[in-house]
Amino acid sequence: MNEFGLSFEPLFPMPLVFGLGLTLFVLFAWLEVKKKQKLIGYRIAALFCLMISVIGLVLQPRVLGKEHQQVLLLTPGYAKSQADSVLKLNPDLKILRTQSADLFPASEELASGHLNAVDVKYILGAGLPKYALDELRPSNYVFIPPQRTNGVIALNLPEVFSGRPNIVSGVFNASQTTKLKLVGPAGVEDSTVVDQATKSFAFSFTPKLPGLFIYHLISEDKAGSKKSERLPIDVKSPAKLHILFLQDFPTVEFRNLKNFLADDGHSVVIQTRTSKSNFTEEFINAPKVSINNLSSRLLTSFDLLLADSKTINRLTSSEKSDLEHAVQNGLGLVLIGDLPAKKNEFYSIEGRSTSTDTAHFQINNKGYVLPAQPTEVTPIDGLTSILKNKKRTLTGYRFLGAGKIGFQLLQETYRIKLEGNGADYAAIWSTLLEKVSRKKAKNFDLKMNTFFPYYADEPVTFSVVSAGGIADAFSDDIKIPLIENVIINDYWHGKTWPKSTGWHQLRVGDSTLVNYFVHDVSEWTALSTVRMSNETRIAQFKTLQNHSPLPTSNPVSPFIFYLIFLFSAAFLWLAPKI
């Protein structure tokens, strides 16, 4: 809009139209002059009007209106009755609808790029996706979502690892009793029945192999209507740990734990004291190194140290100092057996003695009774419980710098394994060791900001946190430009537009990557609808800052230009005859 309140919607590029118009005007004027017609001045004026009228018809000018017009935006799934009601209350509303919304009388289709040029007062239906809402001009619109949508309306898909039970959970909206099944490569993994309501579900599955797999979430209602939706699972292989065992004497507990970890490919180094000055060393999946002295260098090469308190107590002061330093820098230390008696050591766990030397606890809804250290750990700040019963914490850890110090009060846990409950034994130890062990430092962290499901030709946004290096992001080997956050250093944002359905990959640096699956728009409709509704609902409360009323413009009637053209042409025809 210019200072004269004029704006144009040209059918052809404006310079071209003006250039052509001026050229034609000069040409015709020269011809008029050359012919030495009568009323030459009037004829040139008429010619000018004629050209102006033609240019006006092509440029379609609009003039600034006095009042701006508010808009009712119809999105997919809107109820016509609701739209009628809104229009009854606000008859002056302009009606716009998105491309995928149903037709409505007197509605115009929302053109690309017009979202920031309209003053949306009402949004009916599923709403707008996040990327469209970002385009929307800030306004306090009223959002009226659609009726309840049947299907999966929420889905939580955590990181999935092979060889361990993983949970995919969500919420399902059912209008009638519906059976839900999670089908994996080998068949049904888990199933549940959802009543005629909104109900949460959780499916457990244990992938046997890392890789990219397509599971299916199948819903079948009472009437026999069946719907299958593809659930892409990126199964990751558990990263192996480097673990050091130090024990004052050989025990069955340590031996079983060692076998459990070594069988799964972890690198395990064990030093067992067999007499005062004799030690047995085992290097499983690990190269032989000297472990006679717990130096900083040695400890840096391990992710986790498991030791009994006697071994810790007999360390030299320099070894203790190195160990403390290593824990401060991320090493995990797990104390097995008696907790250290000394309270002022860095590895001390605050607690008091109890008379109970057994513990009743539950793992995976199964009850167990095992011998346990007669110690009640004091629940101080910073102490995190992993396994606890009604009376006390049995397994847990506390922070020390970047590292953690864990403890295991349960004894003879191998009994659980020998009883055939290997999964429960694994649950007791895996959680503790995983939480306490050193985290592997990554140069880049890649996080998807757009949530599942992803569709073709829709933007997928992500953020990258760098540990100092400059991030190079690639989407399917095509380099993506990143924008660094204005306030936070090394925090980048990027956006990509997947073009086809199927697996795609985002990669930052050499090894940080995220695989994501692009669905067809006919899949996960309920989930995307609910997600859009939620995002639209959140965006409606955006406050208007520095917002001036949106000026409206009215198109200049082409009839005027037509009349000008008609009169000019008529004058030019009649003038020689006058």
Next chain:
Amino acid sequence: MNAQQARSSLQKLKQRYILLRLVEITFLSGSASLLAFAFLNLLSIGFVLKISLVLFCGIAAVVLASFHYRLPRLGSGFFTGFLNQQFPQLHESADLLLRADDSLSTLQQMQKVKTLSLLNQILPEVKLPHRILQSMLVFLISVGLHLGLSSLAPMSHGRTKPTGKEGRSHDKVSPIYIKSFTLLISPPPYTHVRPYASSDLNLTVPEGTSVKWRVEFSGRPSNARIFFSGKDSVDFSNDNSLTYFYERTLQGSGFYQMQWQDDKKVYRSDFYKIEIIKDLPPKIAVKDLNQFTKLKFTDKLDVILKSELTDDYGVSDAQIVATVSKGSGEGVKFREEKLRFLSPASFVGKKLDATRVLDLKKLGLEPADELYFYVEAWDSKSPSPNRSRTETFFIAIQDTAQEITSVDAGLGVDLMPEYFRSQRQIIIDTEKLLRDKKNISAQQFNFTSNELGYDQKALRLRYGQFLGEEDEAGIGQPSEEQEAEESDPLKKVTHQHDTKNEHNLVDQKSKQHQHAAEENGEEAKNPLKQFVHEHDNTEEATFFIQSLKTKLKAAITQMWDAELYLRLYTPEKSLPYQYRALNLLKEISSDSRIFVHRSGFDPPPLKEEKRLAADLSEVKSQSNILKSRAEEKWVGVRAALSVVERMIDEDSVTVSTENQKTFHQAGQELAELASAQPLTFLKGLSLLKSLSEEKSRTTKTELAQLRAILWKALPVRMSSPSQRQSNGHVLNKQFLIHLDQRKYE
């Protein structure tokens, strides 16, 4: 046209002529070969000779015709002569075209120019001589003759040599395939299933079934064999026809594949499963009876035992094994009896109801006694029937004897076990003797002490029997008096026990002795018998487990010492030994009953001399480097699964050569599982085989099936910890630093 162009045109004419003649010769040669083949077919000559002769005829025809038409020696002069002959207007001057202008006279040169101009007009009209049409006709006639003669050939061939080598040469034309097959399945007789023929190559048959494969091939394969579970291969037998046989009695599940070959190729059938239905042991259900039943002696002591016996093919026999446990303390005694069911009279059928009334009084049960019994049954499987048994049931009669003892202590009714009383009685008598020492004479004292020593010896001998010792072990020749004493009390104890109760050593022992007594007649034949006792090692020939035996040995040792001091007239010294012996016997008696049906771990004895000796000379520092092999298993299956998943994802149905190798490796790994569980994995093995060997394309359904089977093949592993990752962003580090600072503030 100049002279050069003319020569070129003549060269082209030559090439055209040779081509025409070659076509003509080819037809003629073909005709000769066909006719030769047809005629030779009528003769009974070898295939190689026949082919050689046919080739010779064909080549001969080519050579003869070529020489006939002088093709090898064809020069340009031939064509100039031909032109001169065919076109008189050339005035025999065509030869001039081949000659250089220098060698021509002026007139010849003028004639050459004229000929050149004429040649231009003539060339399109030139028709080279050939007999293609005629030779083609000859060829067609030869084809007709060949077909006519060939149709005669098989008749003469069949009449002359029905199974000769020519038959095989005919077979080579088409691959050999299985025309028909039949499986004659003969289940074991005890199943009462009649032998039957099956046309299904997948077998689901009872254990021990004999299967005879009868396979008819379209030809005579050179090496027909059958592979069992991918390992064991056997050749089919053949009775000189096209039908091959093999018979095998199947004992375990697995799969098989047939293989045969002709001269060109080795053919393999699909994999077929062998699923063995195991003959299950009989099932026995005891009805209306609790596992632990306690009765009063005044109750009706008839217990009705109803058992339901079921088996998949038939129950052949059943019985009740009852053990009566009497006594308590050290005098616990067992007697085992095998009782037959009263109904049915004979065991025939798959489901039977067997009944027996257990008359506890008849079984000799008295108050405080217990009856342990179980039902065992056998099915009709041969050669070794399956046996099963129930849990042990307990029927106890409440002990009223203790009450009688306490209430009527003065009646002198001694219901306590004899052994226990014996040792206690000796102690009581010894103490009484010591109390009476002052009141009796020294002679009387010594006599009584000696008598007690004798009692102690008798008691020791009884326990020595328990331990497998000889009756007279270590005490030299027994006196008649001693023998008389021993015979009475020992007989009562030793011969009451049963023969087959493993804990009833007394009865076993007595049986052995009875057996020895029966064989007395044979002793004359073998004079050493009376000097050599043919027991096993006396140390080991007992029925007690190690710890009980040790206690018993210790008790006997104490009895030895007790007897010694009694015989030395120093009963006061004997008493401590007697008490120790009594205590040990008490311990044994309290243990004895629970050993009736117990089996447990008996640890090896500790080496006392090494224990707590602080000898660390053999303890040395060790260092071992190991590698777990868990990751190396199922590599092929994992790789194949990844390939299949990728193919499904990419909608690809084409199997590349590389993927075929992967499938082949997976097939080798899966074969191991398929032989153990053919029902689950055989289909997958077939798919892998077809994908790795034959097919380069597959279907999505097959891929989905294969994926499911491969997934099942992978073992479930216990979840182990995974190293987590974190980003070393400067804010994370600052957070930790500030957190630590806050902690110490």
